[in-house]
Amino acid sequence: xxxxxxxxxxxxxxxxxxxxxxxxxxxxxxxxxxxxxxxxxxxxxxxxxxxxxxxxxxxxxxxxxxxxxxxxxxxxxxxxxxxxxxxxxxxxxxxxxxxxxxxxxxxxxxxxxxxxxxxxxxxxxxxxxxxxxxxxxxxxxxxxxxxxxxxxxxxxxxxxxxxxxxxxx
Numbered sequence: 675x676x677x678x679x680x681x682x683x684x685x686x687x688x689x690x691x692x693x694x695x696x697x698x699x700x701x702x703x704x705x706x707x708x709x710x711x712x713x714x715x716x717x718x719x720x721x722x723x724x725x726x727x728x729x730x731x732x733x734x735x736x737x738x739x740x741x742x743x744x745x746x747x748x749x750x751x752x753x754x755x756x757x758x759x760x761x762x763x764x765x766x767x768x769x770x771x772x773x774x775x776x777x778x779x780x781x782x783x784x785x786x787x788x789x790x791x792x793x794x795x796x797x798x799x800x801x802x803x804x805x806x807x808x809x810x811x812x813x814x815x816x817x818x819x820x821x822x823x824x825x826x827x828x829x830x831x832x833x834x835x836x837x838x839x840x841x842x843x
Contacts, residue, residue, distance in 0.1 A: 687711050689742070707742040709734025713750050728759030736761065739822060748784070748793075748823055755781045768806075773814040775805045780815050780830065793819075796831040796841075809834065809842075 686697030687708055694700045701711055709731045716723055723731065732754040735747060755778050762774075776797075783795045802809065812832060819828050831843045 685715075687715070705742060706744045706747070707735050707738035709738070710742065710744065710747060710750055713754065714746075723754070723757050723759075725758035725760075728754040728757040729762070732759040732761065736822060739824075743824070748825075752781050752784055772805060772807050773811050776802065776807045776811050777815045777818050779805060780819065790827075792827045792829065793825045794829040794831065797833065799833040799835045802832065 683699060684697040685699045685701065686693065687701045688696075689702070689704050689706065689708060689711075691702060691704055694702055701715065703711060713723070713731050713735075732751060735751055735754075739747065760774070761778060779797060779801050780795045783797065783801075784793060785795065786793050797812075802811075809832060812830060816828070816830055819825060819830070829843055831841055834840045834842055
C-alpha cells in the first residue's frame with residue numbers, strides 16, 4: 675500500500691552539520707561519506723548487501739576517499755569486495771577488467787599488521803592465473819593501492835611458479 679510510505683520514519687543521512695531538520699532520525703557525520711554511513715547502517719540492521727548494491731556503495735566510498743578518509747573505510751571496502759562488489763573503470767577492454775580483478779583480489783586478501791601500521795596482501799600464482807593476469811599487472815595494483823587508499827605502508831607478495839617456487843614482493 676502506497677500510503678504506508680507516509681507512515682514510515684524519515685531517516686536523514688548526511689555529512690553536512692546543518693542538515694538536521696529533515697528526519698525523525700538524523701545520522702550526521704562530517705568525517706565519512708554517505709555510502710560509508712549507509713553500509714554501517716545496513717550492517718547494524720543486519721541487512722544483506724547484494725553484488726549490485728555492494729558495487730554502488732563501493733563506488734561511493736572510493737570516489738570520496740580524498741574528502742572522507744576514516745579508519746574503517748578500507749575495512750568497509752574490503753567487506754564490499756568480499757560481498758561481490760566491483761570497481762569499475764572508465765577504460766573498457768579486457769586489459770582494464772583483468773587489472774581491476776587483480777586489484778579486487780588484492781583487497782580481498784588485504785591484512786594489517788597493527789603493531790607496525792603495515793598493510794600487506796599476498797597473491798598465489800593461481801590467484802593471478804585464474805583472473806587471466808600476469809605479474810606485469812601487479813604494478814597497476816600497487817599504484818592503485820598507493821594512490822586510492824593513501825596507505826602509510828603497503829607490501830604486496832606474490833608467488834611465482836618459476837623453478838624453484840619463489841615468493842616475490
